[in-house]
Structure formats: C-alpha cells, structure tokens
Amino acid sequence: MKHLRTVDDVMTHAVITVNRGAPFKDIVETMRQWRISALPVVSDEGRVVGVVSEADLLLKAQGVDESRAVCAGQLMTVPAVTVPRSASIAGAARLMARGHLKRLPVVEDDGRLVGVVSRGDLLKIYLRPDEDIAQELRELIMAQLIPAGSATVYVHVSDGIVHLNGAIPDPSLSDVLVRVARTVPGVVNVVARFESEVPA
Structure with a gap:
C-alpha cells in the first residue's frame, strides 16, 4: 500500500x-x-x-x-x-x-x-498494514533523527499502535521520536520505553 x-x-x-x-x-x-x-x-x-x-x-x-x-x-x-x-x-x-x-x-x-x-x-x-507503518518509521528515524551508532531504536507496530524501545543517549530524544511517530499516517498511538544510555 x-x-x-x-x-x-x-x-x-x-x-x-x-x-x-x-x-x-x-x-x-x-x-x-x-x-x-x-x-x-x-x-x-x-x-x-x-x-x-x-x-x-x-x-x-x-x-x-x-x-x-x-x-x-x-x-x-x-x-x-x-x-x-x-x-x-x-x-x-x-x-x-x-x-x-x-x-x-x-x-x-x-x-x-x-x-x-x-x-x-x-x-x-488506518487500514495500512502494520509492517508498512513500521518500515516507514524505521526509514524516517534512521535517515533523519539518529546519527549512525549513537542509539539503538527498535520499532514494532501492532494494530496501528507503535512500540518504540531500545537505548538512547539523551532522554529528551524519546519525546522527539514519539512526536515523529505520531506524524506517520495510520498510527493510532505510540508507546515508548527507552533506556537512557547506549550499551557499550
């Protein structure tokens, strides 16, 4: 789609x-x-x-x-x-x-x-397949928001609800990622659970 x-x-x-x-x-x-x-x-x-x-x-x-x-x-x-x-x-x-x-x-x-x-x-x-939403969001995050190697962000979508988790260097980045996810067509809600430090 x-x-x-x-x-x-x-x-x-x-x-x-x-x-x-x-x-x-x-x-x-x-x-x-x-x-x-x-x-x-x-x-x-x-x-x-x-x-x-x-x-x-x-x-x-x-x-x-x-x-x-x-x-x-x-x-x-x-x-x-x-x-x-x-x-x-x-x-x-x-x-x-x-x-x-x-x-x-x-x-x-x-x-x-x-x-x-x-x-x-x-x-x-809201009829978009979950995987379409997840793929678009992954591309958006990797292309524009996360410098290579600076964070680990996992994206999973179920029934239009985006689940974000992983490790980010700055806790304020979580709010940015949630706002960006909400702009993707077909997203019903966003749940974010991040660790605040990138594992060594």
Whole structure:
C-alpha cells in the first residue's frame, strides 16, 4: 500500500454533481439514488460554485423557506467549503471537524472539481498494514533523527499502535521520536520505553 498523505491519495474521483439550474425534485432524487447527503453545484466550466445539502432542502419541508427557492442555484450554500487535492489528510480532517461536514469537494487551483473526500475516505489511512507503518518509521528515524551508532531504536507496530524501545543517549530524544511517530499516517498511538544510555 502506498503512503497515504494527501487528499489526492484517498479521494473519490467519480463525483455526482448538479448545475445551478437543477430543479428541486431532481436534486432530491439524485441524493436518494446515490445515497449521498450533499451535492456540489458546478458551473459550465466545472468549477464548484456552491453545495446543496439535505439541510438546505429540509427548509422547504419545514415550511420556513421564504425565498421560494426551486433550483440548485437558489438553494445552495455559498461559498462552498472545498479542499485542494494537495491538502494533507490531517488538514482535511480538521476542516471537516470545524465545519461539521461529512464530505468536501476536492478542487484544482483554478477551482475545477476533481473529486470528493468523505470522512470514510480519510479513515483509509488506518487500514495500512502494520509492517508498512513500521518500515516507514524505521526509514524516517534512521535517515533523519539518529546519527549512525549513537542509539539503538527498535520499532514494532501492532494494530496501528507503535512500540518504540531500545537505548538512547539523551532522554529528551524519546519525546522527539514519539512526536515523529505520531506524524506517520495510520498510527493510532505510540508507546515508548527507552533506556537512557547506549550499551557499550
């Protein structure tokens, strides 16, 4: 499994959309057919101009829609909350959490829609095999953090939980290693138990 780091790595490329003129009933039917709770509204050039969600449509059902909105362009929420395909998975997760969003349209720099990312897509990183996570972390530690021969660090991963042990010359290095391990996609938790001196 390749390293999953950005939205582009996990997003769904096939996206169901509507244009500004899509009628109310067509929007409802599209959501029902595809079992989705929100639809990006796109311009003729494929740029995201808004999002119409079940919440937008339910205003009609509640009888509180005073705007007499009947099509996507009138119903949609603007501006749309989108995410670039190069965004980190963690960044997209924070954006979803802040906005209480289930899905985000993924766009190019010019605003053209290229995909959609859901909460479920972001969770794909936790399906990485343990050995993939361990190998990436070993390479990261040896390449960037531990000068040759200065420490002995063992990495074991079980169910996404990283176990670090061995011997390090400076106890503060343990905190650095834990922080680095937490940045590796797919890591659920980190447990570190180091001796503070390198054996002779």
